[in-house]
Amino acid sequence: MYGAGGSLGGAVASALAAAGAHVFLTGHHLTSVQKTAAGIESAGGKVSVHQVDARNARSVNDHIQSVLDTAGSVDISFNAIGWQDTQDIPLTEMSLEDFLRPVSIALETQFLTATAAARVMKTQQSGVILTLTATPGGIGYANVGGFGPACNAVEGFSRNLAAESGPYGIRIVNIRSAGSPDSRIFKEAIAAGGEAVEQFIQKMKNDTMLKALPLMEDIAxxxxxxxxxxxxxxxxxxxxxxxxTTSALNYKVTNVAFLKKETP
Known part of the structure; x- marks a missing residue:
């Protein structure tokens, strides 16, 4: 489990542990990861913690070998690290660096962690690799910068790796989530922005068919x-x-340029 210190990564790790898995939690920095591990241990789960740079091939491969040496197999791989995306800026006003950053990070880390797991799983003839994207992977979505293309890229990578790995008994599935209002990033946004952010979240809910957003528990x-x-x-x-989630245009695009033009 990569990115286990995040609120969603921690929720997935806790759910897998509750289902009986021995979870190996990693993070670039361990403070938040250890907090997740403590919660799992207090609930009676089996957990190990390792410091891993999920964007470094040697670090990832060493960790995979460590898991294999300890557990005897690598059964599940899940990557939930952040992509350092910049949002709420139109593409026409965004720098190339800000646009490319999430695309590069997303593909780099998913490639390294998924292929490292797949190499072990091919020998085992079994295993499950889960990837994670968000709503912009499925629809046109305004003002998300490179995050939307990054989601599309990860979903495509997941499909292609699944096609290559299937004959070895490996399953690869992507989970596409919407924002979870109980996640840390949403709670921090509400604390900072108050009523305006709460209204924004309500608009997000209104743009779904169920008029609700998935909680972290739903993803887990x-x-x-x-x-x-x-x-x-x-x-x-x-x-x-x-x-x-449908078009998302009802809350992401508030001004349409051609409607502002004066009639000749």
Missing amino acids: NTAVFLASAMAGKITGVTIDVTAG
Whole structure:
């Protein structure tokens, strides 16, 4: 588990541990990861913590070998590290550096961690690799900068790796989430922005078919299901857990340039 110190990564790790998995949590910095581990241990789960740079091939490969030496197999791989994306700036006003950063980080870390796991899983003839994207992976979405293209790229990578790995008994599935209002980033935004942010989140809910946003528990439960034998014939696809987000235009685009033009 990469990025286990984040709120969503921690939720998925806790759910997998509750389902009986020995979870190996990693992070570039360990303070938040150790907090996740402490919660798992207090609930009776089995957990190990390692400092890993999920964007460094040697660090990732050394960790995979460590897991293999300890547990005897690598059964599940999940990567939830942040992509350092810049949002809320139109593409026409964004720098190339800010646009490319999340695309580069997302593909770099997903490639390194997923292929490292797949090499071990090919020998085992079994294993599940889960990737994670968000709503912009499935629809046109304004003002998300390079995050949307990064989501599309990860979903494409997941499909292609699944096609290559399937004959070895490896399943690879992407989870597409919407923002979870109980996640740390949403809570911090509400604390900083108050009522304005709460209104924004309500607009996000209104843009879904269910008029709700998925909680972290919903994403975690999906991950547990996909990693289980119950999902044994699911691979090479994206499972949408966005509560049916539609166009997103009703809250992301507030001014349309051509409507502002004066009539000649």
